[in-house]
Every structure is written in C-alpha cells, then in structure tokens.
Amino acid sequence: MKKPPRIAVLKERAPGEARVGATPETVKKLIGLGASVCVEAGAGSSAFIADGDFAAAGASMGSLAETVRDADIVLGIQGPEPELLAGAAKGAWIAAVLDPFNRRELIDAYAKAGFEVLALEFMPRITRAQSMDVLSSQSNLAGYKAVLACADAYGRAFPMMMTAAGTITAARVFVMGVGVAGLQAIATARRLGAQVSATDVRSATQEQIQSLGAKPIFVDAIAGIEGEGAGGYATEMSEEYQKAQAELVSSHIARQDIVITTALIPGRAAPRLVTDEQIASMKPGSVIFDLAVPQGGNVEGSIADEMVERHGVRIIGYSNTPARMPADASALFARNILNFLTAFWDKEAGHPVLDAEIGDAIRLTRDGKVVNERLLEG
Numbered sequence: 001m002k003k004p005p006r007i008a009v010l011k012e013r014a015p016g017e018a019r020v021g022a023t024p025e026t027v028k029k030l031i032g033l034g035a036s037v038c039v040e041a042g043a044g045s046s047a048f049i050a051d052g053d054f055a056a057a058g059a060s061m062g063s064l065a066e067t068v069r070d071a072d073i074v075l076g077i078q079g080p081e082p083e084l085l086a087g088a089a090k091g092a093w094i095a096a097v098l099d100p101f102n103r104r105e106l107i108d109a110y111a112k113a114g115f116e117v118l119a120l121e122f123m124p125r126i127t128r129a130q131s132m133d134v135l136s137s138q139s140n141l142a143g144y145k146a147v148l149a150c151a152d153a154y155g156r157a158f159p160m161m162m163t164a165a166g167t168i169t170a171a172r173v174f175v176m177g178v179g180v181a182g183l184q185a186i187a188t189a190r191r192l193g194a195q196v197s198a199t200d201v202r203s204a205t206q207e208q209i210q211s212l213g214a215k216p217i218f219v220d221a222i223a224g225i226e227g228e229g230a231g232g233y234a235t236e237m238s239e240e241y242q243k244a245q246a247e248l249v250s251s252h253i254a255r256q257d258i259v260i261t262t263a264l265i266p267g268r269a270a271p272r273l274v275t276d277e278q279i280a281s282m283k284p285g286s287v288i289f290d291l292a293v294p295q296g297g298n299v300e301g302s303i304a305d306e307m308v309e310r311h312g313v314r315i316i317g318y319s320n321t322p323a324r325m326p327a328d329a330s331a332l333f334a335r336n337i338l339n340f341l342t343a344f345w346d347k348e349a350g351h352p353v354l355d356a357e358i359g360d361a362i363r364l365t366r367d368g369k370v371v372n373e374r375l376l377e378g
Contacts, residue, residue: 007035008071008088011043014078016305018046018326019333021075024057027336030073031058031319033345040067043329047326050199072351077330079117082109090114091367097121097134097335099373100364101267107375111365120336121266122362122374124371129358132340136180137332142321143262146289147173147350152289153314154306159193169196172255175214176273176298177262178205181291185260186212194258198223199249201241219244230237244264249273252263254281261298267374273298276310284312293317 005040007030009022013225027037037059041051051061068074069087076096085094095118102109108116115190120134130136150173160170173184173189178200186209189196196214200206206216219241251273253259257281261273270292279288279300290302297317301310304319322329344352354363364372 006075007037008067009039009270010207011040018323019077020044020047023334025054026334029058041183047330067168082113091304108153117364118362124361134336138183138322139181143181150287171257173258174256175260177206186214233349253278262291269296277298280311282313286313288315290317
C-alpha cells in the first residue's frame with residue numbers, strides 16, 4: 001500500500017511572525033484525509049496553541065530535522081529558507097505566502113533545490129477558490145485590527161455620547177480602498193459608533209459602501225473603473241482621474257479624525273494616497289493607519305512598526321498586521337490551507353492533485369525550474 005503523504009508544519013522564523021500554518025482542528029482533518037502530520041515543537045506557541053493540543057489531534061511532534069525528514073508537503077505562513085528543508089522528499093510541495101516578486105532569489109533557490117513551490121497569495125479570485133484565499137482571510141482581520149489600533153491611539157471616543165456634562169461628537173473615519181480590509185474597517189468603525197466615509201477607484205464599490213451605512217466619496221465628473229481589475233484588484237487610473245480624486249480627497253481629509261488606507265496592487269509598490277500637505281491639513285490629534293506600509297506605504301512618512309507624528313497627526317502602520325491577532329489569523333489561514341488540500345485530494349492517488357486553473361496560477365517552480373507565467377513575464 002502506498003504510504004500516506006507526510007505533511008510538515010514548521011515554526012515560523014520571520015521577525016514578528018506569530019502565526020502558524022495549522023491548528024489542532026485542521027491537523028485532525030488532514031489526518032482524516034489520509035495524511036500523516038508532523039509539527040515542529042513550539043510551532044504554535046506564539047498563536048497560543050500548545051504542543052499537547054497538536055499531539056492530541058494526532059500529530060507527531062519533533063525537532064526541525066525530524067519534522068522535515070521525508071516531508072511531501074511543507075506548510076507555512078511565510079516561506080522557509082531552503083536550508084531549513086534539508087531532508088524533505090524530492091519534489092516536495094512548499095505551500096506558503098512567498099512574496100515572489102520581491103523575493104525572487106528565494107524562489108530561484110527553491111527551484112534549484114528541486115521543490116515544487118505553491119504561492120498561496122497567487123490563489124485566483126474565483127468562486128470555487130474563495131475558501132482557499134489566504135489574502136482575503138488575513139485582510140479581513142487586518143481591517144478590523146487597523147480600526148482598533150486607531151481607536152487606541154485616538155485621544156477621544158468613537159461614538160457620539162450624550163451626557164449630563166455635555167455631548168461628545170462622533171469621530172469621523174475615512175477609509176481609502178474598499179477591498180476586503182477596507183470593507184471590514186468600515187464595518188468595524190461603524191460598530192464603534194463613528195461617522196464613516198470611504199472611497200475607491202472602482203465605481204462598483206459605491207453600493208458596498210452604502211450597504212454598510214457609510215458615505216461614498218467619489219469623483220463623479222470623470223469615469224473611474226466601472227468594475228474591477230484582474231483578480232478583483234484595482235488597476236492604475238488615468239492622470240486626469242488621479243488629479244480629480246486627489247483634489248476631492250484633500251478637501252475631505254481635512255475634516256477627518258481617522259484615516260485608514262488599504263490600497264495595494266500586487267507586485268507593485270503601494271500607490272501614494274496621502275501626502276504630507278494633506279496630513280498637515282488634518283486636526284492635531286488625528287490618526288492615520290497605513291495598512292500598505294509593508295509595500296512602501298500609501299501615506300507619506302509612514303514607517304513600519306513605528307508611530308510617527310507629523311504636524312500633530314499620529315501615523316501608524318504594522319509590517320505584519322494579521323500577526324497581531326495570531327490565534328484567529330492562524331485559525332483562518334489553516335482552514336484556507338485545509339480547504340485547498342481537501343479540494344484537490346485524490347482518494348485513488350492518496351494525495352492532492354492540482355488542476356490546471358488553480359495549479360498553474362499558484363505553482364512557481366517545478367522540476368528545477370521557475371514555471372509561473374507572472375514571474376517569467378516580470
């Protein structure tokens with residue numbers, strides 16, 4: 001009988017990374033599919049998962065070398081350095097978020113080592129892959145966390161409060177970029193009682209903004225993107241639209257207490273949305289959260305993992321926002337991976353077999369070569 005595939009779950013080693021690529025829940029279900037699972041000792045400690053919980057779910061626990069030995073599939077949050085994978089099976093899958101455009105040397109090293117690398121962030125945004133989409137699940141939490149961070153840094157209350165001593169007005173929150181993170185930021189700020197407005201270059205998002213009880217701020221005289229760009233992301237706009245939007249946003253930002261920026265274009269530096277001049281127009285004590293700071297930032301002067309004060313405005317941005325909520329972020333990420341492996345598990349073969357649509361989209365390397373079209377074009 002063919003031996004079951006061996007799945008390895010490694011402890012994350014990137015600075016600030018507190019998540020883990022599996023949970024006791026997903027380990028149990030992976031074993032139910034027919035796999036054996038080995039988890040590196042301490043892998044879940046930062047996400048508040050004890051080794052004993054993994055063991056109780058059926059996983060074997062071991063050192064790095066013991067975990068990787070003969071592994072057919074290696075699961076991670078961020079891609080491990082190739083030297084950590086010594087002893088893995090030839091052609092083993094490495095499934096993680098890999099940032100391939102900015103870490104091309106790592107991808108080339110994986111190819112040279114003979115691994116088949118799967119970039120989970122390249123998961124196509126199609127209906128059947130929604131439950132496998134790690135970017136969406138992590139962005140959802142990031143949008144939530146951004147609002148909480150702003151509420152903590154803001155020296156006033158979010159909701160309107162009517163007291164015997166007088167009335168406190170509601171905070172004004174402006175969300176720039178209405179993807180998954182932006183929508184969650186809108187919803188969270190609304191739940192906290194703020195007056196919320198939002199903007200996006202995709203005109204189709206106006207209805208989504210209104211459905212959450214927020215006010216859409218859009219350029220009406222010049223056409224934006226009627227739908228969405230490739231993969232559900234926005235694309236770059238004409239100079240005419242960018243100028244008109246900048247003027248509209250400038251007048252709006254000056255009246256806001258909180259600004260949250262979420263705009264990202266995969267494979268490119270984050271677009272600049274908020275300038276120093278616009279920051280200077282805001283009231284002292286206002287707060288800006290830049291979710292795009294890991295890719296250069298939407299906000300002039302933002303620095304990852306530092307609170308910067310410019311013109312009396314506090315600017316915040318984390319290099320890894322989901323990792324600030326490691327338990328829930330790990331649970332969702334692990335379920336994304338479980339859904340992915342389950343969808344392609346071939347009972348007859350005894351292991352997952354990818355199809356062309358999703359396999360070709362996420363596969364970066366195979367048989368010693370880089371094979372992903374997006375990387376080859378770049």
